[in-house]
Amino acid sequence: MSTVDEVVGAVPAPVVLEHRPWWRSRAVLSALVVVGMLAGYYAAKGKYGWPAVLEWSSLKTHLDSFQIWLSDQSNETSPNLFFRIVNGISGGLDTLVRWLYDALTKLTWVGTTVVATLFAWRFGGLRAAAFMAGGLASFAAFGLWDESMQTLSLVLAAVALSLAVGLPLGIAAGRSERFDRALTPVLDAMQIIPAFAYLMPVVILFSVGPGAAVITTMIYSVPPAVRIASLGIRGVPSNTVEAAKALGSTGSQLLWKVQLPLARRMLLLAVNQTILFALSMVVIAGLIGGSGLGDPVTNGLNTNPAVAILAGAAIVIMAIMLDRVTEAIAERTDPTRRHLDEAGRRRARMTTIGVLVASAVAIGVGFAANAGDIYTRYTIADWLIARIQSVLDFIADPTTFSFQHITNPLGNFLTQHILLPLDTFLVATPWFVTVAGFVAIAFILSGLRPALVTAAMLGLIGLVGEWQSAMDTASQVLVATAISVALGVLLGVWAAESEKVSRILRPINDILQTLPQLVYVIPFVYLFPISYVPGMIASVLYAFPVVVRLVERGVRDVAPQAVEAAGAFGATRRQVLLKVKIPLARDAIMLGVNQGIIMVLAVVVIAGLASTPGLGYEVVQGLQRNEFGLGVVASIAILALGIALDRVTRGNQGNRRTREDVS
Amino acid sequence: MTTTTAPAALDRAERIDRTGPPLIHAEGVWKIFGPHADRVLGTPDADLPRAELRAKTGCVAAVRDVSFDVWPGEVFVVMGLSGSGKSTLVRTLIRLIEPTAGHITIAGQDVTAASSADLRQLRRHTVSMVFQHFGLLAHRRVIDNVAFGLEVQGVSKAERLARATEVLKLVGLEDSANQFPDQLSGGMQQRVGVARAFVVDPKVMLYDEPFSALDPLIRRDMQDEVCRLQEETGKTMVFITHDLPEALRLGDRIAIMRDGAIVQLGTPEDLVGSPADEYVANFVRDIPRSHVLTLRWIMRPPAPGEEDGPTLDVRTTVKNAISVIAANERPVSAIENGRVVGVVDRDAVLQAIAGEDG
Ligand SMILES: Nc1ncnc2c1ncn2[C@@H]1O[C@H](COP(=O)(O)OP(=O)(O)O)[C@@H](O)[C@H]1O
C-alpha cells in the first residue's frame, strides 16, 4: 500500500521544514546572545553609558534655532515660494475645517441632526438612520456637541482630501500592476511609522492648527483609501473587463462604464475605512491644534479623567455611527445587487425630493427657534460624569478587593519584576554590548542587511542623545510585545482549532482594532495608577488581535495533506497540533511578532500623554512646552527604534520561498 | 444527433465562400507567457515540451506556431483538452492577448500591425466575442447589456435600444429586457452574451467555450440556437470547445490542439476517418463513424456499367445512406453537382461500420 507515501509526497514544497541541528536553531542562538549580554551586564554594570564623544549634544540647540529660522522665514511679509506654498496649504486647510465647522454650527443642532438622519435614511435605510440619530443625540446629551462638531469637521475635511488623493491613486493602482508595486512600500511606510514620529516635523512646517491636524490625519488615512480602491478595481471580474474590451471600449469607457460601477461597493467601503482611520487619529490631532474631542481626552487624562472617558466614549460612538451608516450605504446602493425598475426609480426620486424639503424645513425651524444652544441647556453630562467618577473612585479605592488583589499586585508585579529589571538591564549593560546583542539577534533572525540597518539605527539613537529614553521605551515595548504574542498565539491556536472560539473572538478583535488608539489608555490610567502599566496594557489590547488573526490563519492554512499524513501515522490531535501545525505555522507567528511589535510601539509612545516616561513623553513635552529640539530628536529616535525593532523581528522574509506562479 | 443537422450541414457547406481570400488568416502565431518570453522564441528552447520549458525558463508556451485560414461563412472549431491553448489562441486573434510572434489578418486588415485605434474599430465592427463565463455587466439591465457594444460606438440611445430589442427577439429574450443578469438562468445569460455579440452585426463571431458552463440539455438548445443563427445570417464563426460531439455538430472544419500546437486540422470526416495520431484517435474513439463519415469517404471509382444504380448526394452520411444501400442489390452512385463521382456498395458500408469498434 502506497497511500501514505502518496499523501506525504503531495505536501507542497514550501512547507518542508529546514533541518538544522538543535544547537544551530535560531532560538538557541538568540538565547546564547542574551546570555552573552547578561555576562556583559554583570561584568560592567552601569560603567559604560552611551559615550559623550558619540553624541551630538548641540543637535537640540541647532534644531531649535533652525525652527526659529523657519518660522521667521514663513512669517516674513513676503516669504519665498516654498513657504508661500506651505503657508498656503496650512491656511487653506484651516479655512476648510473652519468653514465646515461654521456650516455645522449654522445648521444648529436641530438642522444637523435632521439632515444627517434623513440622509442616512435615504441612502442607508432605517437602521443607518437610527445609528445616525442615536449617535448625534448622544453627543448632545454628553454635553459635547460643540467638540463633536469640531471633530466631525476635521474628520470630514481629512476624509474628503484623503479620498481626493487616495481614490485616484488606488484606481490607477488597480489598473496597473506596476504602479501598484511602486506604491505599496510607500503606503506601508505611511502606516507603520508611529504618528508620534511625524507630529513634530508636521508642526514645524505647518505650525499648530487644524491644517497640521488634517495633514497628520491624512498621512494615516490615505493608505486605506488607496489600498481598498485598488482592491475594488482588481475585484471587477476579469471576464467582464475582457468582454468590454472585446467590444472595443476605450480606456475611459472601460473605467466609467464598467470598472467604477462594478467596484462601487468597494469604493464606498474605502470611504468607510478612511473615516475610521481618520477618527483613530482624533486624539493625536487634538495635540497639534485639531481641537474637538481630542482635547478633553488629553487634558482630562491627568486632571479630569471622567471627562476624558466621556469624550473617549463620544469618539467611539462617532466611529460606530459613521461605520454603520457608510457601510449600509455601500451595501444598499450597490448597483450590481440593487435592481430598480422604472417605478422604483421614480419612488427614489420622490424620496430624495422629500428629504430635501424636510431638510430645508428643519434648518428653517432651527434658525427660527434659535435652537443653537438647546443642547447646552438639556444635557445629562453632569449626571454621567458623576456616575463615571463614582466608578473610577471605586476602582481606585485602595480598600477594595479588586485594587488589593488584582490591579495593584498585577501592576506592581509587572513593574517591579519585569519591566524595571529589563529596563535596568538594557540601560546598565555597556552600550556596545547592548548594540552588539541587538545586531547579533537581527543577524540570526533576519540576516545581514537587517543587522546592518539595526546597527545604523541604534547608532543614530545614541548620536541624537536619546539612548536612555529609547531603552526605556524599548523595554516597555518588549514586555508588551511578549505579552501580546503569548496571548495572541494562545488565542490564535485555540481559535484555529475551534470554530466556536473563532466566532467569539472575531467581533472582539474587530472592535479593539477600530477603537482610536488612545481610547484604550484612558480607563487603565485609573485601573493601574503606576505610570508604566496603562500604556502597556493598552498596547497589548491594540496589538494582540493582529497576532491572533495571523496565527489563526497560519495554523488553519497548514496544508491539509500534511495534517492528514500525520493523522495516517496515528498521531493524536495534540501531537498533530504541537508537532505539525505549530511548527508549520512558524512563519505566521514570526510575522505576528513583527507586526505586533510595531503596533505596540505606536501605542506605547502615545501613552507618553499619560506621563509614561520614554520617547513619547518627550514628544509631548516638545509639543506642549515648545521644546522643538527635544521633540524632533525624540521623533527621530522613535522612527529609528521602530525601524530597528522591525528589522530585528522581520525574519528572512526576503529569502522565504514563495510559490512560483507564472500566472 | 448528426441526423437532424445533416441537411443543414449540406446547405452550410454551400455557403462557405472559398473563391476569394480567407476572412481570417493566421500564420505562425506564438504566445509564450512568462518573463522574457520574446527571448525564448527562436531558440531551441521553444521546441521543448511545455513542462520542460517551464522548468527551464519559467515560461509557458500557450500557443505554438499555429497557422490556419477561415473562409467567409465557415464555422471553424478549435478543440482540445483544457489547458491546450484554445482560449489564448482565440484571444490573440483580436489581441486581447498580444501574440508573441506571428501574423494575423482579419477581413483584409493586418491585426498584428494595427494601431490601438484601428484595433478598436476592428473590435467594434468586424469581430465580436462570446465568453465562457458570460462577462455580463451586473449593474445593467439585459437590454443595456445587449446595447453596450453600440453604446461604445457612440450610437444614439433610441437607436441602440431599438436594435437591441430586435436582437433580443431573435434569441427569444424579449420578455427579459428589463431584468438584470443575476435574475436569469445560466442559459438565458449566455443568450444575452450571444445577443450582445450579435447586435453590432460583426463579420466574425468568436465563441470561447460558450456553453461549457451550462447543463447538457440547455447546451443542446444553445447549440441549436447557434446553428439557427448561423444558417439565418451566414456569419463566420470561430468556435472553441473541449466537447467533441459539439465540435462535430457545429464545425465545418475542426482544428485539434494539444500543448499549444495544432495536431490535426480537417473536416469532421478527416478526424474520424483518419486521425493523425494517438491523441486524436483517442478523442474520436467513441464517435460512431457512420454518423460522421459520408459517402465520399467510402466510395470507390465506378466500374463500367455500375453508374446507373440509385443515386445519393455524395455528402450524405453513411448512417443516412444505409437504408437505401441495404434495399438495393446494385451499388449506389454518389452524386456531386449532378455528376457521378463514385459508387458505394454494401461491403464498403459494412467496413465503415465495422471500423467503429476497432
Ligand atoms: N495569463 C497567463 N499567464 C501565464 N500562463 C497562462 C496565462 N493564461 C494562460 N496560461 C497558460 O497557458 C496555457 C493555455 O491556457 P488556455 O489558453 O487558457 O487553455 P484552454 O483555453 O485550452 O484551456 C495553460 O497552461 C495556462 O496555464
Ligand SMILES: [Mg+2]
Ligand atoms: Mg479556455
